[in-house]
Amino acid sequence: MRRQHIGIKLAAALLCLSLWTSLPVKAAAIDxxxxxxxxxxxxxxxxxxxxxxxxxxxxxxxxxxxxxxxxxxxxxxxxxxxxxxxxxxxxxxxxxxxxxxxxxxxxxxxxxxxxxxxxxxxxxxxxxxxxxxxxxxxxxxxxxxxxxxxxxxxxxxxxxxxxxxxxxxxxxxxxxxxxQVNGSGDSETMRRLIEEMTSYWENIGLYEVRRHFKALAGAMEGLPQFIKGQKGAIVTNGKTYTVTIQEEEFNRFLQSRDELFKQFGFTFEKEGITVQGKSGTMDLLIKGHYTLENTPKNAIVFHVDRLVFNGLELPDTTRSNLEKQFDLGFYPQMLLPYVKATGVETLPQQLKVQLELSL
Structure with a gap:
């Protein structure tokens, strides 16, 4: 029974994929x-x-x-x-x-x-x-x-x-x-496009996006250990510490954790972080930023500012729900005991986290 159910879902997904890939236009190329x-x-x-x-x-x-x-x-x-x-x-x-x-x-x-x-x-x-x-x-x-x-x-x-x-x-x-559909000049084609895009998203797109967020959340659990192994990543000055994560090293770390990230690149910029890549028929763009939070505990928390799937921007409800489901945060106490984060900053090709002793 379970195999039959999986087979039905797979058939539906393949049908949606064939419909979407057979469309005369793609989201990235449409008007x-x-x-x-x-x-x-x-x-x-x-x-x-x-x-x-x-x-x-x-x-x-x-x-x-x-x-x-x-x-x-x-x-x-x-x-x-x-x-x-x-x-x-x-x-x-x-x-x-x-x-x-x-x-x-x-x-x-x-x-x-x-x-x-x-x-x-x-x-x-x-x-x-x-x-x-x-x-x-x-x-x-x-x-x-x-x-x-x-x-x-x-x-x-x-x-x-x-x-x-x-x-x-x-x-x-x-x-x-x-x-807009009624005024498009070809409402039937537009409704078909909407229906097929919606089916593709519900059967394949959302699953793929969640899969990538889950993989990223799992990788972030190993980030403290990765930082400890990077020479010069932690610099101390009395009671304060500066943790510097290099963009190139971070990408290499993620790729070592999961094959999915070999198709994706993380870019550290002054305005935040951009994640972009392609997996099969899926193009994904994530833009976000880190903030310092002290409730419920001291952490560097990632917020999704933009989520673009196959050229289509998804609403705030999707971004918010993904943030709740998958923890992409960084917890300083897992890196060094008796410290707390006091600041976070993204720079070109670098992510810096300020820590201090909390004895």
């Missing part, structure tokens, strides 16, 4: 209007996927919010009981009832009676402490739960806003595509 229509069409497909992801996130957040509300109701009932018991203890001290116990203890007629009264007194006082501690713990617990419930409500509202914005965006794009 600007057609290219824009295809870009908008791909954006619709990708934003639809984002809407589906947001919908699933919304359903999960709503379920979590309902669970929290249920827990909150139970906690409020329990804290009311604890509050009554704690209130009785506090009143007993305020009214001097515990002072009377102490007076009785001091008035014991003999040592045996005094020891017995001490035992009773300790039991009462210990019970009082347990009641007050239980109330404090329950109060802290419900306060934490209320904050989580509030945060979840805020998160849910943000999700709803994102969902509404993306739906508005995809509707506007669809209207624009329909208008």
């Amino acid at each position: 600007e209007q057609t290219r824009k229509i295809l870009e908008d069409s791909l954006s619709i497909v990708e934003i639809d996927q984002e809407i589906e992801r947001i919908g699933l996130q919304q359903a999960e957040t709503q379920r979590r919010q309902q669970d929290l509300q249920k827990q909150l109701g139970i906690q409020r009932q329990q804290i009311q009981l604890q509050q009554e018991r704690a209130g009785a203890v506090v009143r007993s001290y305020y009214m001097g009832e515990r002072d009377q116990l102490l007076s009785i203890l001091l008035g014991a007629k003999n040592l045996g009676q005094a020891l017995t009264l001490i035992d009773y007194y300790e039991i009462i006082i210990s019970n009082d402490k347990d009641i007050l501690n239980a109330y404090q713990e329950r109060y802290a617990s419900i306060s934490k739960l209320e904050r989580k419930t509030s945060a979840t409500a805020s998160e849910l509202q943000d999700i709803k806003n994102r969902l509404l914005a993306q739906r508005t965006r995809v509707t506007a794009l669809q209207e624009r595509v329909n208008k």
Whole structure:
């Protein structure tokens, strides 16, 4: 059954590939209007996927919010009981009832009676402490739960806003595509081109892009070890360190990690990093930059600014989702213990990372 399923997917992919390669025009060679229509069409497909992801996130957040509300109701009932018991203890001290116990203890007629009264007194006082501690713990617990419930409500509202914005965006794009297709002079050919380009992207393109991002994420895990082996890559000046990664060496490192990168080149520029290459029928261009981040932990994080597939620029939703799925970051602590990154800079043919001791 599994082999049959794989065979069906492979046949669909080959069909899409034959359709796309047989088209009279390619994305890189078509006119600007057609290219824009295809870009908008791909954006619709990708934003639809984002809407589906947001919908699933919304359903999960709503379920979590309902669970929290249920827990909150139970906690409020329990804290009311604890509050009554704690209130009785506090009143007993305020009214001097515990002072009377102490007076009785001091008035014991003999040592045996005094020891017995001490035992009773300790039991009462210990019970009082347990009641007050239980109330404090329950109060802290419900306060934490209320904050989580509030945060979840805020998160849910943000999700709803994102969902509404993306739906508005995809509707506007669809209207624009329909208008452009109808005004193209050959709407039937244009619709066929859109359909075949979309099928090619969904069956082959997206898989290939993810495959390359996954390979790059895997390679980045070995970057610290690679840097350690490069003579002069780490320069120290007291408590500060400068890590310099040379473009040529970095490309050689990636190619040693995966055959995929033998068709791709990484270029370090002042504005950021460009990745460009071709694999089979796929042309891929990635432009991005690194930023210093301290949350959730100190790291040099890669951001995708542009993603161009076969001459067609993909939307921000695709870039953002790839960033979430594949970690292309650099973690200084994996290179040197007790350091933190304080800066990152790309220069022509170089990437520099500033570190300092964090003892």
